[in-house]
Amino acid sequence: MSNFWRLLISVIVAFPLTFLTLPAHSSPIFITQITAGDFLELGVDKMRRGDYQEAIKNFKQAIELEKDFAVAYSDRCLAYLQLQDYHQAIADCTQAINFAPDNSEAYLNRGLALYREGDYPSAIVDYNRAIALKPYDFRAYYNRGLARAGDGKDSKAILDFNLALTQIPRITSLLLADIYNDRGLAHFVLQDTQAAMLDFNLAIRLNANDYRAYFNRACACGRNGDDFGAVRDFSQVIRLNPSNAQAYVNRGVAQYRLGYHLAAIADLQKASEYYEHQGKKVAYEKTLDLLKNLRQQISSVTEIALF
Numbered sequence: 001m002s003n004f005w006r007l008l009i010s011v012i013v014a015f016p017l018t019f020l021t022l023p024a025h026s027s028p029i030f031i032t033q034i035t036a037g038d039f040l041e042l043g044v045d046k047m048r049r050g051d052y053q054e055a056i057k058n059f060k061q062a063i064e065l066e067k068d069f070a071v072a073y074s075d076r077c078l079a080y081l082q083l084q085d086y087h088q089a090i091a092d093c094t095q096a097i098n099f100a101p102d103n104s105e106a107y108l109n110r111g112l113a114l115y116r117e118g119d120y121p122s123a124i125v126d127y128n129r130a131i132a133l134k135p136y137d138f139r140a141y142y143n144r145g146l147a148r149a150g151d152g153k154d155s156k157a158i159l160d161f162n163l164a165l166t167q168i169p170r171i172t173s174l175l176l177a178d179i180y181n182d183r184g185l186a187h188f189v190l191q192d193t194q195a196a197m198l199d200f201n202l203a204i205r206l207n208a209n210d211y212r213a214y215f216n217r218a219c220a221c222g223r224n225g226d227d228f229g230a231v232r233d234f235s236q237v238i239r240l241n242p243s244n245a246q247a248y249v250n251r252g253v254a255q256y257r258l259g260y261h262l263a264a265i266a267d268l269q270k271a272s273e274y275y276e277h278q279g280k281k282v283a284y285e286k287t288l289d290l291l292k293n294l295r296q297q298i299s300s301v302t303e304i305a306l307f
Contacts, residue, residue, distance in 0.1 A: 036066035043075060052079040070100035077109050081116075089113040104133040104140075111143055120151035138167035142179055145186075154186040161186065177207035184216055188223075196220050211240035215247060222254060230254040245274035249287060252294075261298045268294065 043058030059076035063069055073096035080089035093110035096103055111126035127144035130137065145160030161183035168175060184199030200217035203210065218233030234251035237244055252267030268291040275284035 036062040036069055036072070039065065040069070040072050040075065043072070043079075047075065047079055047082075052082045055079045068099045070096045070103060070106075073099070074103060074106045074109065077106070077113070081109065081113060084116075086113040086117045090117075102133055104130045104137065107133070108137075108140060108143065111140075111147070115143065115147050115150065118150070120147045123147040124151070136167055138164040138175075141167060142182075145179075146182060149182065149186050149189070154189045157186045158183055158190075173206045174210075177203040177210055177213065180206065181210065181213045181216060184213075184220075188216065188220060193220050193223055197224075209240060211237045211244065211247075214240070215244075218247075218250065218254075222250070227254040227257045231258070243274050243278075245271040245278065245280070245283065245287075248274065249290070253290075256294055261294075264294060265291065265298075 039058045039062035043055040043062065046052070046055035046058060056076055056079045059072045059079065062072040063076075066072070073092045077089045077092035077096065080086070080092060090110055090113045093106045093113065096106040097110070100106070107126045107130040111123040111130065114120075114123040114126060124144055124147045127140050127147065130140040131144070134140065141160045141164040145157040145164065148154070148160060149157040161179050164179050165176070165183075168179065170176075180199045181203040184196045184203065187193075187196035187199060197217065197220050200213050200220060203213035204217065207213070214233045214236040218230045218237065221227070221229035221233060231251055231254045234247045234254065237247040238251070241247070248267045248271035252264040252271065255261075255267060256264035268287055272284055272287040272291065275281075275287055
């Protein structure tokens with residue numbers, strides 16, 4: 001990501017004319033022309049403030065003044081990424097690369113846009129180029145690992161996550177947690193639950209407030225038949241992210257297996273409420289079906305017990 005610069009704008013205060021005295025010979029007034037660089041700095045400042053639409057306008061003004069302004073295209077790509085306009089982000093990064101073929105950031109950003117569009121092979125190609133230009137940037141290895149995992153190449157993804165871990169500064173514990181979490185997922189997909197658990201544990205140790213690592217460890221616990229561990233971790237997910245309907249579903253299933261039937265029903269009811277509120281119709285209907293099946297099974301167990 002490009003560096004952000006701070007643009008200081010002086011405030012002009014209008015005073016009443018009665019308090020204003022002019023020298024006998026006033027200095028000439030110069031009109032300063034706004035340059036492409038000025039518009040770029042304005043756009044970067046808007047980006048820093050989260051005003052991406054206005055930032056795009058400023059970057060467009062910079063490009064209108066300087067057609068081959070690669071940095072303006074690259075930064076506008078970042079703004080489009082934030083707005084999830086991946087098609088336009090790809091177009092801008094491509095222009096940035098055309099004007100500055102050695103711009104590793106443009107390859108990184110275009111790779112991210114391609115990844116989010118689901119074009120994992122093309123994203124991998126861009127990350128390869130970024131790595132060739134800047135071999136010590138952990139972001140390129142990490143992002144390539146994500147793209148490889150998305151493309152079903154989990155073994156290669158693990159190799160990339162390992163490389164990212166060798167390059168990342170040790171002080172960035174939250175980023176380290178993300179890498180361990182994603183490496184754990186790759187191990188999980190490859191049925192190596194033990195390695196996955198080790199990575200999820202490391203992720204949680206580095207960032208105890210990341211609900212994703214708890215969610216993933218809960219799934220690993222469930223696969224190992226540790227329903228108590230699954231309930232514990234899904235409860236942490238719900239504490240950190242109370243509207244996570246899937247955590248309620250999964251905790252409900254784990255609680256049913258443990259024999260906590262009323263708690264299981266309560267979790268599934270809560271999940272259905274969140275899915276309905278979030279407009280996730282398919283998930284909502286599936287949760288209602290699961291809830292109906294659980295109630296029927298509980299009723300059957302009760303009837304058998306009465307005999």
